Amino acid sequence: MESLYILVPLSVVLVFVIGAIFWWSLRSGQYDDLEGPAYRMLMDDRDQPEGRKPKQSDDPPTQAGKQ
Numbered sequence: 001m002e003s004l005y006i007l008v009p010l011s012v013v014l015v016f017v018i019g020a021i022f023w024w025s026l027r028s029g030q031y032d033d034l035e036g037p038a039y040r041m042l043m044d045d046r047d048q049p050e051g052r053k054p055k056q057s058d059d060p061p062t063q064a065g066k067q
Contacts, residue, residue: 025031
């Protein structure tokens with residue numbers, strides 16, 4: 001029975017802490033755009049890093065009509 005004197009106020013404090021964290025997340029815009037980051041990950045990035053340029057083949061293009 002004595003443990004209820006500790007657990008009830010502790011649970012009330014925990015509810016207030018969780019509510020404050022939820023309120024902060026709503027105010028900071030955590031739930032504004034739920035789909036944008038998922039689509040942004042799938043978009044093709046056209047800028048290549050400086051060291052990773054696409055390799056061009058050494059063979060000249062085929063000349064099918066000139067022979």
